[in-house]
Amino acid sequence: MSITNRPSAGARDRFLQAAARQPTSRPRTWHRRVSLACFGATAWLVTALSVLGIRPDWGDLPAPAVMATVVVLLAAALLASAIGLARGRSMVGTTTESLSLAAWGVPLLLLLLVVMMDPHGTSTAVAPDALLLHAWPCGLLTLLIALPLLGIALLVLRGLTLSRPGLAGACLGLAAATWAHLLIRVHCPLGGAGHAILGHLLPLLPLMILGAWAMRRR
Amino acid sequence: MLAARMTGGDSPLDLAMARFAAGEDAALAEVYDLGAPAVYTFLLRLGRDRSLAEDLTQETFLRIHRARGLYRPGAPVLPWAYTIARRLFLDSVRSRRSELQQNFDHDSEAEPFGLHDGGAESPSAEDLLADAELAQAVDEALAQIPEAQASAFRLLKGEGLSIAEVAAIMGTSKGSVKLRAHRAYLSLRALLGKRVFGRSAGGDPPVRGSASGERQGQ
Numbered sequence: 001m002s003i004t005n006r007p008s009a010g011a012r013d014r015f016l017q018a019a020a021r022q023p024t025s026r027p028r029t030w031h032r033r034v035s036l037a038c039f040g041a042t043a044w045l046v047t048a049l050s051v052l053g054i055r056p057d058w059g060d061l062p063a064p065a066v067m068a069t070v071v072v073l074l075a076a077a078l079l080a081s082a083i084g085l086a087r088g089r090s091m092v093g094t095t096t097e098s099l100s101l102a103a104w105g106v107p108l109l110l111l112l113l114v115v116m117m118d119p120h121g122t123s124t125a126v127a128p129d130a131l132l133l134h135a136w137p138c139g140l141l142t143l144l145i146a147l148p149l150l151g152i153a154l155l156v157l158r159g160l161t162l163s164r165p166g167l168a169g170a171c172l173g174l175a176a177a178t179w180a181h182l183l184i185r186v187h188c189p190l191g192g193a194g195h196a197i198l199g200h201l202l203p204l205l206p207l208m209i210l211g212a213w214a215m216r217r218r
Numbered sequence: 219m220l221a222a223r224m225t226g227g228d229s230p231l232d233l234a235m236a237r238f239a240a241g242e243d244a245a246l247a248e249v250y251d252l253g254a255p256a257v258y259t260f261l262l263r264l265g266r267d268r269s270l271a272e273d274l275t276q277e278t279f280l281r282i283h284r285a286r287g288l289y290r291p292g293a294p295v296l297p298w299a300y301t302i303a304r305r306l307f308l309d310s311v312r313s314r315r316s317e318l319q320q321n322f323d324h325d326s327e328a329e330p331f332g333l334h335d336g337g338a339e340s341p342s343a344e345d346l347l348a349d350a351e352l353a354q355a356v357d358e359a360l361a362q363i364p365e366a367q368a369s370a371f372r373l374l375k376g377e378g379l380s381i382a383e384v385a386a387i388m389g390t391s392k393g394s395v396k397l398r399a400h401r402a403y404l405s406l407r408a409l410l411g412k413r414v415f416g417r418s419a420g421g422d423p424p425v426r427g428s429a430s431g432e433r434q435g436q
Contacts, residue, residue: 007258011272015250018276019283027241029287087290090297090386097391159285161302163389 025159030087037085037156041149045183048145055189065117069185072113076106077178084171084211085156093162103170107204110178114196126195138188138199142180146207149176154214165215173211177204231295235282239289249295250279256377257299263357263372264307264365274310278303297379300387304369311365359409363402370395371402 058066083102086094093099126134153172162168181200188200231252238245254275261271281302282295360368366388373384374395384399385392 005259005262006255007272007275011276012247012250012254015254015276015279016247018280019246022280022284024283025285025287027239027287030290033288087288087293088386089293090301090383091285091288091290091293091295092298092301092386092389095391096385096389159281160288161281161285161298161305163301163386167389 033156034085037152040152041179044148044152045145045179049183049186052141052183052187054186057189058186069113069117070182072109072117073178073182073185076109077175077182080106080171080175080178081153084168084175085153087160088162091160093160093164093168096164096167099164099167099171103167103174103208106174106178107201110181110201110204111197114201115193126190126192128194131192131194131198134190135195135198135202138184138190138195139203141187142177142184142200142203143207145183146173146176146180146203149179150207150211150214154211154218157215158218162215165218166212169211169213169215170208171211172215173207173209174204176211177207228292229294232292235289235295236291239286239291246283249282253295253299254279256296257303260300260372260377261303261307263360263376264304264369265311266357266361270307270310274303274306277306294383297383297387300373300377300379301389304387308365355410356406359406360402362409363405367398367402367405370398371406374399 080102083094083098086098088094150173153176154169157168157172181204184200185196188195190199231249234245234248234252238249257278258271258275261274262268265271265274278299282289282299360371369388370384373379373387374381379387381392381395385395388395390398
């Protein structure tokens with residue numbers, strides 16, 4: 001036998017009056033938000049790529065390595081986006097296991113990718129002593145491209161109470177960073193795992209922290 | 219009863235929420251009527267403060283009201299409501315820690331659950347009294363152990379939720395829920411001693427809410 005108490009009748013009336021005064025989201029808001037977010041993110045990525053341009057040695061790169069890089073980055077970005085943006089079975093976000101797996105697994109996968117797969121064309125590898133010098137513009141670009149994407153993702157989840165907001169935010173930061181990483185890979189002609197790690201991959205850390213912080217603060 | 223309402227997404231509460239999300243404004247009162255008693259009871263057991271429980275129940279359902287357009291038809295509403303309620307409770311504890319401490323002291327004089335509002339379905343006054351005394355003893359003991367352990371125990375044993383549902387509500391893994399509930403059980407056993415566990419040492423704790431153990435294997 002479960003003992004259940006009830007709020008008072010006055011509390012019910014107060015709730016209904018407060019609800020009548022407060023704005024509520026319209027039916028199918030979620031679908032509109034997701035559609036708008038997809039459209040906005042795609043528009044932003046296309047605009048950024050058209051401004052930055054494709055690397056000049058794109059045609060000289062070995063096709064299998066390019067294909068593998070693009071496919072893995074695309075899959076990682078889609079996975080992190082889907083897990084971070086999921087409402088979950090019970091409207092409180094996806095499971096902790098999935099979020100943790102994405103937050104740890106995707107960065108490791110990307111690290112493996114940049115270490116093992118480094119498509120070289122006629123591009124020059126960066127000398128070790130100039131690594132930082134060449135990495136920071138790429139890092140800054142990655143951040144600049146990813147920040148609006150993170151903002152869009154946070155807007156999609158506005159109004160939802162998640163059981164793990166920090167982890168979900170970290171996943172969203174990771175997703176934004178991975179989309180930006182994909183774009184920078186297409187744009188940046190510099191080769192070498194060191195440059196890829198520092199300039200393309202490392203920005204995902206501040207973005208994950210920022211995403212987690214922003215979601216916890218909502 | 220509660221456990222039956224939790225699962226399918228086709229319970230009266232879930233159907234009412236689906237109608238509300240689809241644009242039927244009048245269904246909001248039904249959502250409140252069907253969901254508020256469980257949320258209120260959960261909050262009352264967490265905070266042992268009727269006024270706080272009423273306020274937080276109202277805020278929980280206002281959040282659901284605001285997130286109407288984000289609702290996924292078929293999603294069970296109660297785990298969502300419990301997640302919001304628990305988060306609101308933790309926020310209120312953080313902001314009113316000292317005030318709450320006074321409430322804990324004061325509430326020891328409060329009437330036991332189920333006696334006040336007549337919400338219990340009891341076969342006899344003696345059963346109700348015994349159940350209420352046991353509930354109060356368990357409640358007092360739960361107030362002395364960490365909130366995470368107490369919540370896991372209450373949701374599993376008191377509300378009859380599955381481990382997966384409690385994990386979703388608390389934002390943790392299923393293994394962690396089992397561990398927290400087990401630790402709570404050990405703490406309760408130590409705190410309550412033979413008064414409660416004497417007749418069933420080694421077995422399931424005879425805590426109120428015979429839904430205990432239901433669907434835990436899920």
